[in-house]
Structures are given as structure tokens and as C-alpha cells.
Amino acid sequence: MKINETRLKKRMDEINGISVTEDGGMMRLALSDADKKARDLLVTWMKAGGMEVKVDDMGTVYGVLKGTDPDASPIYVGSHMDTQPNGGRFDGFFGVMAALESIISIKESNINLKSDLVLADWTNEEGARFVPPMLASGVISGQFEKQWVYDKQDIDGIRYEDELIRIGYKGDERNRMTKAKAYLEPHIEQGPVLDSLGKEMGIVTGALGITGLDVIIRGEANHAGTTPMSHRIDALEIASDAILRIQENCREFGEPAVITVGRIEAKPSSKNIVPGEVYFSIDLRYHTDEGMALLEEQTCNIIEKVCAKHGASVEIKRYWRAAPAVFNEKIVNCVAEAADENGLDSMKIISGAGHDAVFINDVVPTGMIFVPSIKGMSHCPQENTEWKDIVKGTEVTADVLIKLDSIEI
Amino acid sequence: MKINETRLKKRMDEINGISVTEDGGMMRLALSDADKKARDLLVTWMKAGGMEVKVDDMGTVYGVLKGTDPDASPIYVGSHMDTQPNGGRFDGFFGVMAALESIISIKESNINLKSDLVLADWTNEEGARFVPPMLASGVISGQFEKQWVYDKQDIDGIRYEDELIRIGYKGDERNRMTKAKAYLEPHIEQGPVLDSLGKEMGIVTGALGITGLDVIIRGEANHAGTTPMSHRIDALEIASDAILRIQENCREFGEPAVITVGRIEAKPSSKNIVPGEVYFSIDLRYHTDEGMALLEEQTCNIIEKVCAKHGASVEIKRYWRAAPAVFNEKIVNCVAEAADENGLDSMKIISGAGHDAVFINDVVPTGMIFVPSIKGMSHCPQENTEWKDIVKGTEVTADVLIKLDSIEI
Numbered sequence: 001m002k003i004n005e006t007r008l009k010k011r012m013d014e015i016n017g018i019s020v021t022e023d024g025g026m027m028r029l030a031l032s033d034a035d036k037k038a039r040d041l042l043v044t045w046m047k048a049g050g051m052e053v054k055v056d057d058m059g060t061v062y063g064v065l066k067g068t069d070p071d072a073s074p075i076y077v078g079s080h081m082d083t084q085p086n087g088g089r090f091d092g093f094f095g096v097m098a099a100l101e102s103i104i105s106i107k108e109s110n111i112n113l114k115s116d117l118v119l120a121d122w123t124n125e126e127g128a129r130f131v132p133p134m135l136a137s138g139v140i141s142g143q144f145e146k147q148w149v150y151d152k153q154d155i156d157g158i159r160y161e162d163e164l165i166r167i168g169y170k171g172d173e174r175n176r177m178t179k180a181k182a183y184l185e186p187h188i189e190q191g192p193v194l195d196s197l198g199k200e201m202g203i204v205t206g207a208l209g210i211t212g213l214d215v216i217i218r219g220e221a222n223h224a225g226t227t228p229m230s231h232r233i234d235a236l237e238i239a240s241d242a243i244l245r246i247q248e249n250c251r252e253f254g255e256p257a258v259i260t261v262g263r264i265e266a267k268p269s270s271k272n273i274v275p276g277e278v279y280f281s282i283d284l285r286y287h288t289d290e291g292m293a294l295l296e297e298q299t300c301n302i303i304e305k306v307c308a309k310h311g312a313s314v315e316i317k318r319y320w321r322a323a324p325a326v327f328n329e330k331i332v333n334c335v336a337e338a339a340d341e342n343g344l345d346s347m348k349i350i351s352g353a354g355h356d357a358v359f360i361n362d363v364v365p366t367g368m369i370f371v372p373s374i375k376g377m378s379h380c381p382q383e384n385t386e387w388k389d390i391v392k393g394t395e396v397t398a399d400v401l402i403k404l405d406s407i408e409i
Numbered sequence: 410m411k412i413n414e415t416r417l418k419k420r421m422d423e424i425n426g427i428s429v430t431e432d433g434g435m436m437r438l439a440l441s442d443a444d445k446k447a448r449d450l451l452v453t454w455m456k457a458g459g460m461e462v463k464v465d466d467m468g469t470v471y472g473v474l475k476g477t478d479p480d481a482s483p484i485y486v487g488s489h490m491d492t493q494p495n496g497g498r499f500d501g502f503f504g505v506m507a508a509l510e511s512i513i514s515i516k517e518s519n520i521n522l523k524s525d526l527v528l529a530d531w532t533n534e535e536g537a538r539f540v541p542p543m544l545a546s547g548v549i550s551g552q553f554e555k556q557w558v559y560d561k562q563d564i565d566g567i568r569y570e571d572e573l574i575r576i577g578y579k580g581d582e583r584n585r586m587t588k589a590k591a592y593l594e595p596h597i598e599q600g601p602v603l604d605s606l607g608k609e610m611g612i613v614t615g616a617l618g619i620t621g622l623d624v625i626i627r628g629e630a631n632h633a634g635t636t637p638m639s640h641r642i643d644a645l646e647i648a649s650d651a652i653l654r655i656q657e658n659c660r661e662f663g664e665p666a667v668i669t670v671g672r673i674e675a676k677p678s679s680k681n682i683v684p685g686e687v688y689f690s691i692d693l694r695y696h697t698d699e700g701m702a703l704l705e706e707q708t709c710n711i712i713e714k715v716c717a718k719h720g721a722s723v724e725i726k727r728y729w730r731a732a733p734a735v736f737n738e739k740i741v742n743c744v745a746e747a748a749d750e751n752g753l754d755s756m757k758i759i760s761g762a763g764h765d766a767v768f769i770n771d772v773v774p775t776g777m778i779f780v781p782s783i784k785g786m787s788h789c790p791q792e793n794t795e796w797k798d799i800v801k802g803t804e805v806t807a808d809v810l811i812k813l814d815s816i817e818i
Contacts, residue, residue: 191635208634212680223787224669224692225617225761226600229660231785236670237656240649247646251638260633261645262680264673271621271671271690281680283633352634376640378632 001402003105003394009387012097015041015081016089025086025381026093029154030124031059031163038081039169042096042121049104051119055171058136058149059123059164062175065103067405069114073181075404076118076364077102077397080125080356087126088383090188094371094390096121098186102398113405115181122356123169129154137356140177141363177364182331182404185357186369186397188385192376193349200389201396202349202370203336206327207358208256208285209292212320215303217242219312221268221276232274233311236266239278242306246282246299253295256350258285287324287350325351325358330409331367331400338399344392365409369396410811412514412803418796421506424450424490425498434495434790435502439533440468440572447490448578451505451530458513460528464580467545467558468532468573471584474512476814478523482590484813485527485773486511486806489534489765496535497792499597503780503799505530507595511807522814524590531765532578538563546765549586550772586773591740591813594766595778595806597794601785602758609801611758611779612745615736616767617665617694618701621729624712626651628721630677630685641683642720645675648687651715655691655708662704665759667694696733696759734760734767739818740776740809747808753801762787774818778805 019027019034028034039061043053046063054062064074079095099119106117127133130152138144150161164170177183189195194202219235243261250259260283266275284299286292300316307314332348339346349370351358357368371393374384428436428443437443448470452462455472463471473483488504508528515526536542539561547553559570573579586592598604603611628644652670659668669692675684693708695701709725716723741757748755758779760767766777780802783793 189635190632191637192640193635193637196640210634222785223599223762224667224671225619225694225763226598226602226787227667227761227785228600228602228664229656229667230664231601231605234656234669236673237652240652243646243649244653247638247643255637255639258633258636258638260643260681260683262633262675262682262684263678264645264675266671266673269672272669272692273671274669275671283681285634352636353632354634376631376636378635 001105001109001395001398003101003391003398005391008097008101008394011045012093015093021086021381023086023381026083026089027085028081028083029085029129030082030126031129031160031167035082036167039121042081042100045100046119050107051103054175055169056175057146057171057173058139059169059171060136061121061169063119065107065117067113067115067117072114073179074116074118075401076120076177076180076183077401078120078122079185079187080122082124082126084126084128084379086381087379088381090385090390091190091378091383092125094188094393095186098394098397101394102401105398106401111402113402115405117401120177125356130160133354134356134359135160137359141359143359180364182409183357183360183364183366184331184369184397184400184404185355186393187355188378189370189373190353190378191373194370194372195374195376197347198345199347199372200344200392201339201346203332203339203346204327204351204368204370205332205348206287207325207351207355208287209289209324210320210322211284211292211296211318213282213284214317214319215280215282216315217278217307217312219276222274224272224274227274234274235278235312236275238307238310238312239264239280242303243280245302245306249298249302250295256287256352257295258352259283259299285352289323292324325361327361327367328365328409330407331365331404334400334403334407335367335369335396338396338403341399342392342396344396369393369400410514410518410804410807412510412800412807414800417506417510417803420454421502424502430495430790432495432790435492435498436494437490437492438494438538439491439535440538440569440576444491445576448530451490451509454509455528459516460512463584464578465584466555466580466582467548468578468580469545470530470578472528474516474526476522476524476526481523482588483525483527484810485529485586485589485592486810487529487531488594488596489531491533491535493535493537493788495790496788497790499794499799500599500787500792501534501596503597503794503802504595507803507806510803511810514807515810520811522811524814526810529586534765539569542763543765543768544569546768550768552768589773591818592766592769592773592775593740593778593806593809593813594764595802596764598779598782599762599787600782603779603781604783604785606756608756608781609753609798610748610755610805612741612748612755613736613760613777613779614741614757615696616734616760616764617696618698618733619729619731620693620701620705620727622691622693623726623728624689624691625724626687626716626721628685631683633681633683636683643683644687644721645684647716647719647721648673648689651712652689654711654715658707658711659704665696665761666704667761668692668708694761698732701733731763734770736770736776737774737818739816740774740813743809743812743816744776744778747805747812750808751801751805778802778809
């Protein structure tokens with residue numbers, strides 16, 4: 001269905017104008033003054049659109065468009081408005097605005113749905129201000145304890161709960177998402193796949209699981225001048241060998257497997273001392289539990305073998321594991337149908353990033369819609385999506401909501 | 410010749426007892442109170458041994474045993490007493506004490522040499538307190554300007570010159586080493602070669618030249634989850650590849666070539682972001698100018714080729730170059746003869762580390778004697794040399810001084 005493109009653009013520009021960095025990036029950290037201003041505008045627009053506004057105890061803002069059947073479970077749609085520091089214009093924010101515009105367009109088109117349509121703006125998805133990410137959806141899905149989240153502090157020692165109270169968005173636990181029929185999250189891809197293949201939409205079938213490993217390789221620190229190459233147990237040379245081999249193995253393992261070594265530290269970190277110890281991180285992702293476990297095992301074996309060959313010792317610790325998500329098949333099908341009916345060139349895709357939808361999927365049938373990210377840029381001012389794709393994404397969102405109302409899930 | 414082993418041991422223990430760390434390491438930073446106490450003891454012992462004491466404007470302490478021929482150029486022998494923080498018991502200090510004991514033993518043996526024998530205790534060899542190393546010998550050899558050295562500050566902002574004055578060791582420029590016939594520096598190897606081959610002494614023929622490079626590889630920072638392996642330009646994976654290949658090439662280049670990558674930094678250094686930029690240092694050493702230039706060229710070519718293959722850009726800057734040193738052949742021969750005459754199992758060796766002798770070699774005929782370092786340990790409390798090797802090293806030092814007096818150089 002057609003949505004009001006002009007209104008959508010005007011509203012997005014208004015919120016994206018609240019706090020802009022020198023580079024043109026967004027600075028809307030969770031529960032900051034900028035976040036409060038964005039929430040206030042959202043609340044105003046929801047009320048103006050005939051929606052009832054509620055806030056839950058984690059600060060998540062809901063806007064309810066009443067359905068005709070009081071017995072029908074509500075359908076949720078949304079994302080988050082908080083950003084990374086110097087983040088992009090569409091990450092998260094697109095999903096909230098697509099939800100708002102599609103709900104209001106449905107109402108204005110006099111289409112009466114049985115279910116309530118509920119917009120959700122989740123608190124602190126980015127994890128940029130309060131670590132870790134997805135704190136509000138994490139509580140809803142039972143991943144985190146409420147009090148633990150309340151006590152989370154930002155780098156200035158300010159508590160999550162205190163900021164909720166300060167900006168006036170500490171609501172009631174009774175307002176939380178419950179007994180939902182479905183949750184739909186429209187989002188930018190944050191990766192290069194759709195853009196590089198010229199696709200207009202991604203039908204998201206699930207999300208990669210994540211395994212996080214910390215690796216410490218211990219060799220022998222030695223003088224850079226007096227230690228012949230043949231007498232060295234150079235922890236950095238060994239780490240380099242291991243990093244190359246585990247990434248080569250990951251490529252052979254096949255897509256969507258990814259391995260990232262994002263952090264590395266050599267000790268003592270002196271230009272003229274052979275490194276005696278090297279730490280590096282591994283972020284390993286795959287879309288099935290068994291596959292992820294297998295890739296983790298192979299990765300550890302490769303590192304251990306390389307270290308043993310060079311006479312170094314190694315310690316590998318798993319610090320994080322998030323299971324892969326498989327989204328609800330019926331919702332995935334609704335997204336695929338709606339994309340087809342809108343004449344879009346779409347493809348099935350697995351999300352490599354974490355989203356509120358990944359947590360919500362544990363407790364509510366869930367699906368996602370991806371719009372393309374130009375060159376896959378994300379978490380930076382250069383993040384961008386063509387405006388026509390934002391409009392198409394919003395229209396498909398409306399169509400999927402209508403479809404979800406009509407089917408059994 | 411026999412030296413007074415008991416006196417040598419007692420004196421070494423006394424100075425090594427001045428400032429000991431929890432780990433049993435030495436803490437005798439240049440121009441610190443501990444260094445002053447060590448200098449004061451050295452001065453006392455030199456005077457007691459009938460030597461005339463002088464201090465030059467860089468703080469270097471000299472002790473002169475007068476020769477019989479006023480026209481003969483003096484023969485210098487020594488090293489340094491400053492240590493690394495938590496350093497070893499023999500690094501530098503052995504050379505000073507071997508010089509003291511051998512000069513006094515020569516005097517006590519009523520051997521009259523034509524040349525003055527001059528002990529030299531160079532200031533700030535380690536570069537641990539005032540960067541860079543070998544500041545005093547660097548001024549003598551014309552590498553550094555006096556005022557530039559005077560203005561060097563430690564991490565607390567205290568000036569070299571002010572500390573010289575504070576501890577009472579700012580002497581006269583006229584006392585500097587001049588018109589010397591030879592300079593001999595006994596030192597521990599600080600490497601594993603002699604120890605691993607079971608050798609008792611190293612006849613040092615020169616020192617490796619050093620080329621220092623800073624390398625920055627620029628790829629593309631990307632999301633660890635949403636960027637398929639095929640879409641990445643991972644600066645750390647590329648750096649790993651380059652590091653492995655340049656070290657493999659160095660091994661093929663052959664000994665004594667060494668390459669050390671001691672520092673590495675990945676940016677943005679986040680566990681879930683593919684590194685967009687990696688910095689690493691290269692310390693490359695070889696014993697000939699031409700060979701060092703060739704190895705540097707090969708090393709840069711390899712890095713550039715690896716980067717080009719992966720679509721990354723690279724910037725390589727040379728921040729340091731010290732030419733290889735070739736010691737005086739006649740002095741080297743004197744050391745070899747003395748080692749043989751003492752029945753020692755010795756070998757020719759090239760120093761991989763920098764020493765005052767490397768700078769002094771530019772202006773005075775120079776040679777070095779190495780005693781073994783157990784397991785090659787250095788700059789740490791575990792640094793050690795067997796006592797018999799300390800004694801043998803001192804006796805050979807005395808014998809070399811006698812030989813140097815008798816030959817033309």
C-alpha cells in the first residue's frame with residue numbers, strides 16, 4: 001500500500017536534526033537528552049495519529065492502534081531510536097519510523113485490522129552508552145534481570161534507571177510486550193550483500209549465532225638483536241600464522257561463516273623485543289548451532305596445532321555465546337509475498353548483526369525486513385540507504401502487518 | 410694473568426646490593442641515587458688502586474693508571490654501570506668491574522705498560538631513563554650534540570644536565586676520551602649463542618646494523634557479523650600474511666639477519682569490527698651495509714605485494730638506521746690470542762645489540778669481549794653468567810690490555 005512519503009521524510013529529518021555531529025553523524029545515545037527529544041516527538045506523532053501511548057519499566061515506548069477484535073493478540077512492529085556515537089541516519093530509526101508511518105497509513109486507509117498494531121521503540125539497543133546491547137528487549141525475553149539492567153552505568157557512572165527517571169520514561173512493568181501474535185522489525189542490512197547484488201529487499205530468515213573467544217599465546221620474549229631467528233619463540237609470528245589459518249579455514253567452511261580478529265596486543269610491545277605474549281580476540285558467527293560448534297572446534301584445533309608446532313603454549317577462553325536465531329516461517333513467508341507483490345527484487349538473507357528481534361524471537365514469533373545499505377556502511381556518518389528503498393521498505397512493512405492480521409501463526 | 414677473584418666478587422656484590430627489586434633485579438637507572446652510590450664506590454676503589462679519577466662534561470667517569478711513556482696514546486677499557494629497570498647483575502657492570510680489576514691486577518703484578526690504562530664508565534648506555542641509549546658515547550663519537558643530550562628529560566621531566574649536577578658528576582669537557590690508541594669493552598653476550606654452543610668466550614668482530622621501519626596497512630573497517638568473508642579487506646589478516654612472509658624471507662636470507670615485529674596495533678580495536686588499519690614496527694638487523702639495504706628492500710617489496718594482492722594500501726617509513734660496525738682487526742686478533750692462551754673454547758661472534766663500543770668504533774680502534782649469558786636472558790632479573798666465565802673474562806681483559814700496549818694499531 002502507498003504510504004505518505006512526504007510526512008515520513010519530514011518526520012525523519014526532524015528527529016535526525018536533533019543532535020548532529022561535525023561529520024554529519026547522529027549522536028542520539030540511549031536515554032540522553034537527544035533520545036528524550038526524539039521520544040517526545042514520537043509520542044506526539046503517535047497521539048496525533050490516534051494511537052494510545054504506553055511506556056514500560058525498561059523505558060520502551062509503545063504506541064497502540066486499537067484493533068476490532070478484543071480477543072486477538074496484538075501485532076508488534078518497531079526497532080530502536082538510539083544510535084552509536086557519530087552513528088548513521090537509518091540504523092534502528094528506520095524501523096521505528098516505518099512502523100509509525102505504516103500504522104498511521106493503515107488507519108488513514110480505513111483498513112480495520114482485528115489485532116491491535118503496536119509500535120515498539122526499544123531502549124538501548126546499541127549498547128553504546130550502556131553495555132551490553134539490547135538491554136530492554138533482553139529483559140522482555142528473559143536474557144537479563146531487570147535490576148541488573150537498572151544498575152548498568154555509562155562511562156560517567158550514571159545509572160540506567162536514574163536516566164530513565166530523569167528523562168521521564170520510567171514506565172510500568174504491566175505495559176511490557178505480552179501475548180503478542182507477532183513481532184516485525186524493519187532494519188537496514190548494515191552489510192554489503194543486498195547492495196552489491198543489486199537487490200531491493202532482504203527477506204530475513206534468521207540471525208547468525210555468535211561465539212566469542214579470547215586467545216593468549218605465550219612464546220619467549222627476547223632481545224631483537226641478540227636472538228638469532230633460529231632461537232626464537234616469537235608469539236606474534238605464531239599468532240600471525242594462526243590468524244591466517246583460522247580465516248582460511250573459515251572461508252573453506254563456507255558462507256555465512258565469518259571469523260573476525262578485531263583486537264590484538266603484543267607484549268611487552270617494544271620495537272626491539274621479540275614478543276613473548278600475544279592476545280587476540282575471535283568473533284565467530286554461523287547460522288546453525290551444530291555448524292557454529294564445529295567451526296569453533298576446528299578454530300581452536302588449528303590454533304593449538306600451530307602453537308604446538310612452534311613450542312608455544314596457548315590458552316583459549318570462550319567469553320560469549322549467543323545461539324543462532326531462526327525466524328518464524330509464516331512471518332518470513334508474509335515478508336516474501338509482500339516483497340513480490342510490490343514488485344521488488346528481493347532475496348533471503350541471514351542477519352549477521354544482533355537485533356532486538358533476535359532476543360524477541362525467543363518469546364514471540366518474529367520476522368525482519370532488510371533494506372539495502374549502500375556499500376554496507378554502518379555505525380558511521382557515511383551509512384546510507386536510497387530514499388526509494390526507505391519508502392519501499394515502509395510500504396512492505398504496512399503490507400506485512402495487514403497479512404499478519406489475516407493469518408494464523 | 411690471574412686476577413683477584415675474591416676482591417672482584419666482593420666489589421660486584423657491594424654495588425649490586427645498592428638497589429635491588431623485589432624480583433632480585435637491579436634498579437640502577439642512569440644518574441639516579443643508586444647510580445651515584447655506584448659511581449662513588451668506583452671512584453673510591455680507583456683512587457685506592459692508585460688511579461687518577463676524572464669526570465667529563467657528559468658525566469662519564471674515567472680512572473687513569475699512568476703508563477711509562479708520556480708520548481704513548483692511552484688505552485681505554487670499560488662499559489657502563491646504569492641498568493634497565495629491574496635489569497640484570499652483569500649487563501654493562503661486568504665490563505666496568507673487569508676493567509677495574511684487570512687494571513689494578515696489572516699494577517699489582519708490577520707490569521709496567523707504556524700507555525696509560527683508562528677505565529671508562531659511560532653515562533646512560535641503556536636509554537632506559539633518558540632516551541635514546543648511549544648518550545655519552547654518542548656525544549664523544551659525534552652522533553649527538555651535547556646540548557641536545559643535556560636537555561633530554563626522563564618521564565618526570567627531569568633534565569640530564571640537572572641530574573648530572575645534582576649527583577655531582579658534571580665534569581669538564583677537557584676530560585673526554587681523546588687520541589686513544591684503543592678501546593676495549595668486555596660485556597655479556599645478552600644472547601643465547603655462546604651458551605647454546607657451550608662456548609666460553611665470544612671474539613666480537615663487529616655489530617649488526619639496525620634499520621627501523623614503521624608500517625601502516627589500510628584496509629576497510631567493517632561489521633564483524635554483516636560483512637561476508639568475501640567482502641572484507643581485513644587489515645589484520647593482511648598484516649599477518651605480511652609478517653609471516655617477511656620473517657620467512659629473513660630466515661632464507663640467512664644468519665645473522667634478524668627481523669622483529671615487536672609492536673602491533675589494530676584499529677579500531679573492537680572485538681566485533683573487522684580491523685580497518687594495522688600498524689606494526691619492524692626492527693631489521695644485518696652485519697653489512699649492502700646486505701641490510703637488500704634485506705630492507707626485499708622486506709618492503711614483500712609487504713607491498715601482499716597489500717596489493719588484497720586491495721589494501723600501505724605506508725612504510727624508515728625511522729632509524731644505524732650502520733653495521735666492523736671492529737679493529739688487530740684488537741680482534743689480540744682478543745682471539747688471549748682467549749687461546751687462556752685455553753678457552755671461543756668463537757667469533759657479531760654483536761646483535763648496541764653498545765658504547767659501537768659508537769666509539771667510529772672514532773677509536775675498538776674491540777669487544779663477550780662472556781656467555783645463560784639461556785641468553787637479558788634486561789631481566791634472570792640474566793646470569795657463570796662466575797667462572799666472569800673470572801675468565803676479566804683475566805682475558807687484562808691479557809688483552811697488555812697485548813694492546815705492545816702492538817702498533
